[in-house]
Each structure stands twice: as C-alpha cells, then as structure tokens.
Amino acid sequence: MMKVPSLRSHIHFTDSNPPLFSVNSIPLNFMSKIPIAILGATGMVGQRMVERLQNHPLFTIRYLGASFRSAGKVYQEACTWRLSGLCPSTVSQMTVGLCDVDQIPSECKIVFSALDSSVAGAIEIEHANAGRYVVSNASNHRMRADVPLVIPEVNPEALTLLDTQPTAGAILTNPNCCAIPLALSLAPLQALGQIESCVVSTWQAVSGAGYPGESAWDMVGTVHPHAGNEEEKLAIEPCKILDTQFPISARCVRVPVADGHLLSVQVKISENPTPAQAMTAWADWNLRPSTLPSSPRPLFILHQERSRPSPRLDINLGEGMAISIGRVEVCPVMGLKYFVLAHNTIRGAAGAAIANAELLIERGYVHANR
Numbered sequence: 001m002m003k004v005p006s007l008r009s010h011i012h013f014t015d016s017n018p019p020l021f022s023v024n025s026i027p028l029n030f031m032s033k034i035p036i037a038i039l040g041a042t043g044m045v046g047q048r049m050v051e052r053l054q055n056h057p058l059f060t061i062r063y064l065g066a067s068f069r070s071a072g073k074v075y076q077e078a079c080t081w082r083l084s085g086l087c088p089s090t091v092s093q094m095t096v097g098l099c100d101v102d103q104i105p106s107e108c109k110i111v112f113s114a115l116d117s118s119v120a121g122a123i124e125i126e127h128a129n130a131g132r133y134v135v136s137n138a139s140n141h142r143m144r145a146d147v148p149l150v151i152p153e154v155n156p157e158a159l160t161l162l163d164t165q166p167t168a169g170a171i172l173t174n175p176n177c178c179a180i181p182l183a184l185s186l187a188p189l190q191a192l193g194q195i196e197s198c199v200v201s202t203w204q205a206v207s208g209a210g211y212p213g214e215s216a217w218d219m220v221g222t223v224h225p226h227a228g229n230e231e232e233k234l235a236i237e238p239c240k241i242l243d244t245q246f247p248i249s250a251r252c253v254r255v256p257v258a259d260g261h262l263l264s265v266q267v268k269i270s271e272n273p274t275p276a277q278a279m280t281a282w283a284d285w286n287l288r289p290s291t292l293p294s295s296p297r298p299l300f301i302l303h304q305e306r307s308r309p310s311p312r313l314d315i316n317l318g319e320g321m322a323i324s325i326g327r328v329e330v331c332p333v334m335g336l337k338y339f340v341l342a343h344n345t346i347r348g349a350a351g352a353a354i355a356n357a358e359l360l361i362e363r364g365y366v367h368a369n370r
C-alpha cells in the first residue's frame with residue numbers, strides 16, 4: 001500500500017554514493033528546524049532525548065507526551081530530572097500532554113517514542129496510522145519483517161522497509177542497548193570471514209532499567225542476573241541488523257554502575273582472524289565517511305590499556321555515541337575475544353533514535369523546511 005505522498009519527497013540516495021549532510025543541496029544552516037514530539041518524555045530515555053535535542057541542528061521539541069500521571073503538569077514537575085545539570089529551560093515550563101494521536105500538533109511529522117514497552121506497541125501503531133514517522137526505542141516492533149531495525153553506520157539501507165509498511169506513516173526502530181554495541185563491533189569483522197557463532201556476557205548499568213528501575217535491594221552490594229528478556233533480544237537482533245544468521249549465546253547481568261553497558265564478546269569467524277586484523281578492520285571502518293550530525297568521529301575508540309574500556313572513564317567519548325573496544329585477544333575456544341562498551345541511554349537509546357531520525361531526513365523521507 002502506498003504511503004501518504006505529502007510526507008515524502010521520494011528522494012532516494014544510493015548507499016554507494018551517500019550525500020553530504022544537506023537536503024536537496026540546502027545546507028543545514030539554511031533550514032528551519034523540524035518540529036518533533038517525544039512520547040515517554042518523562043522517563044530515563046525521554047530525558048536523554050530532551051537533553052540531546054537542545055540545540056540540535058535539525059529538530060526542535062514541539063510536544064512532550066507521557067502517561068496520565070504526568071499529563072497536565074509542567075515538565076519539570078512531571079519528571080524529576082535525573083541527568084546532570086538542570087532541566088533545560090526551553091522545556092521546563094512546557095505542559096506535558098497525553099500520547100493520544102489527536103493531542104500531537106499536526107506539524108510534528110516525526111514522533112520519538114521512549115515509551116515503556118508495555119504500552120508502546122499500540123500507541124506507536126496509532127501514530128503510524130495517522131501518517132507520522134515513529135522513531136522508537138521500544139522493542140515491540142523491532143523484529144517485524146517490515147520494520148527497519150537500524151544503526152545508521154551499519155545498515156542504513158534497511159530504511160527502505162519503511163516503504164513496505166501498510167500504514168500511512170511508518171515505524172523505524174533502534175536496537176536493544178546491548179545489541180547496538182554488539183552489532184556495531186561485529187559489522188567490520190564480517191570483512192575478515194563469516195561470523196559462525198558468538199558468546200556475549202554483559203555488565204549492564206542501572207539506568208538501563210529506567211526509573212525507578214531495579215530495587216535498591218537487588219543492586220547494592222551485589223550483582224543481579226537480568227530478570228527480563230534481554231538475553232533473547234541480544235540473541236536475535238544483531239542477525240537482523242547484520243543481515244546474516246549465526247547463533248548468539250547471551251548472558252546479561254545488571255551491575256551497580258550508573259551508565260554504560262560493558263560486553264565481553266567471544267566470536268568464531270571462519271578465517272580465524274588475529275587480534276591485529278580485527279583492530280585494523282575497526283580502524284578501517286573509522287575511515288568511512290559519516291554525514292549524520294549524531295555520528296561520532298571516530299566511531300570506534302580502540303583502547304590499548306589492559307584496564308579499558310571502563311564505564312566510568314569511557315562512556316562519554318564521542319559525546320556518548322562512540323563505541324569503545326579493548327582487550328582484543330586470541331580466544332582459545334572461539335578464536336577472538338574483546339570487550340566493547342557503549343553508553344546505554346545515549347548510543348543505546350536516545351542518541352540512536354535521534355541518529356535514525358537524522359537518517360530519515362538525509363534519505364528524504366521527511367522534508368526539512370527551507
């Protein structure tokens with residue numbers, strides 16, 4: 001079924017010839033910003049979105065949505081600001097509304113969803129039915145065959161799945177917060193041989209559970225095997241992103257760290273590459289041109305010290321969007337092993353969604369105003 005034509009420019013760029021970041025040759029500074037709405041704006045990820053959309057070159061916040069618990073309150077009263085610094089003055093006095101379709105201003109063609117997955121599924125479909133592009137952090141629609149599960153630096157071409165969705169608008173998703181660093185780190189290794197299997201163990205930050213998240217009893221003086229379905233998501237999402245099939249065995253543990261998910265990865269690759277070859281593959285990937293405002297340069301920070309990467313020291317590299325890799329060594333069981341670290345609410349959530357929305361603009365799905 002064709003989409004509502006007024007939302008689309010029908011400009012499609014080929015991946016072999018990516019455009020510089022301008023739309024229809026109009027550079028960023030000549031465009032007026034695109035109004036967006038955030039659903040779930042009061043939560044941990046919603047607050048990160050609010051933070052990262054301050055002074056964004058393309059987007060401006062027009063609407064903040066959350067549950068009935070928050071609706072009707074001004075933003076700084078509806079949410080206790082959990083991030084460093086003060087709640088931004090541009091939004092602190094905005095009144096929070098509900099997430100119903102008819103509440104969102106019609107000029108908001110892009111709706112970011114940072115909704116709890118218990119409610120995200122149905123609400124996101126309603127907004128897609130209403131002709132909007134829903135850029136979602138939630139897991140509900142990620143594995144649908146017609147929904148792109150995108151990391152812009154890995155599989156931007158998956159965006160074309162938007163054209164196959166039966167709704168007037170469409171849903172675009174970013175992967176799980178651990179699937180993002182896993183898939184990003186594996187993508188360059190595909191050039192060294194076929195990935196045959198992978199074992200991954202995670203040390204995940206408390207902010208990954210939202211707020212209030214895990215109980216203090218479960219987090220203080222202990223570590224907490226992940227009680228949810230994180231392991232299932234981590235086992236299937238990377239294969240969809242990398243467009244291949246191999247078994248992934250995942251074990252996920254919540255640890256008393258505020259932000260930053262650390263992953264231990266052991267991978268079996270057909271040609272059994274050396275650690276040096278893997279380092280070269282990541283370094284080569286850093287040379288790829290990057291056109292999105294949120295894409296860090298370099299993408300991969302390759303650590304040499306045996307004590308890195310460290311959540312405390314490395315999560316904010318690349319303004320929270322860089323991927324830290326270290327301890328790249330021979331694995332006597334699988335061939336290759338390394339640690340990879342990413343900021344879970346930035347690269348793993350809010351920043352990932354904003355980068356996907358930037359890709360929507362770059363590929364011409366939503367018009368930037370001139």
Ligand SMILES: NC(=O)c1ccc[n+]([C@@H]2O[C@H](COP(=O)([O-])OP(=O)(O)OC[C@H]3O[C@@H](n4cnc5c(N)ncnc54)[C@H](OP(=O)(O)O)[C@@H]3O)[C@@H](O)[C@H]2O)c1
Pocket residue numbers: 039040041042043044045046065066067068069070071099113114115116117119120137138139175176177207208209210211212344345348349
């Ligand atoms: N935290 C992470 O690191 C991370 C990483 C990747 C993906 N995600 C995903 O991102 C989403 C948000 O996660 P989070 O950590 O920010 O969760 P959170 O802190 O619990 O926030 C949940 C948000 O959903 C809203 N909400 C709940 N029920 C609602 C309803 N019935 N109607 C409308 N809004 C409702 C809440 O509004 P009220 O404040 O009004 O209740 C709040 O804004 C989840 O789907 C999560 O799985 C999170």
